[in-house]
């Protein structure tokens with residue numbers, strides 16, 4: 788049995804997302820460039836991104852659009868399908884430009900999470916700008932990226948932060 792309950796795991800993930808997003812907003816404030824949201828889900832983190840980054844292009848990815856009615860992305864920036872196909876398909880538009888990516892693709896299936904983390908670590912680096920921030924619910928092994936300490940309010944291991952080295 789896991790040391791923490793599912794409720795706590797979800798609670799800690801949401802707290803960490805909130806803290807990491809606040810940190811990332813400060814980090815990218817002076818850096819122009821698009822933002823990527825991997826895992827629209829119900830649209831909660833997308834809604835937070837849009838609220839705090841109203842001028843940014845936010846590219847959103849998921850298999851299907853299950854977001855709340857008030858959390859709907861711009862249809863022109865919503866890409867439905869498998870991320871390992873939809874994100875690389877935008878290479879010409881995004882390569883080396885993304886200043887913030889939030890990957891929230893994990894589930895409670897450990898094996899699936901291993902596959903998803905490996906996929907993210909493959910498809911995210913080509914689109915990231917030098918100095919760009921990657922936030923992820925799963926740990927990612929990405930060459931050329933330095934792990935960052937989590938900001939106050941985020942428990943160790945509940946989220947993961949990386950910066951692309953210049």
Ligand SMILES: C[S@@+](CC[C@H](N)C(=O)[O-])C[C@H]1O[C@@H](n2cnc3c(N)ncnc32)[C@H](O)[C@@H]1O
Nearest residue numbers: 826827828829830831832849850869870891892
């Ligand atoms: C935890 S939910 C995202 C929650 C969302 N960020 C929110 O705040 O409401 C994970 C989402 O990732 C999507 N997903 C997982 N793996 C995917 C993949 N390989 N390609 C596309 N979507 C994927 C699922 O469909 C699901 O909607």
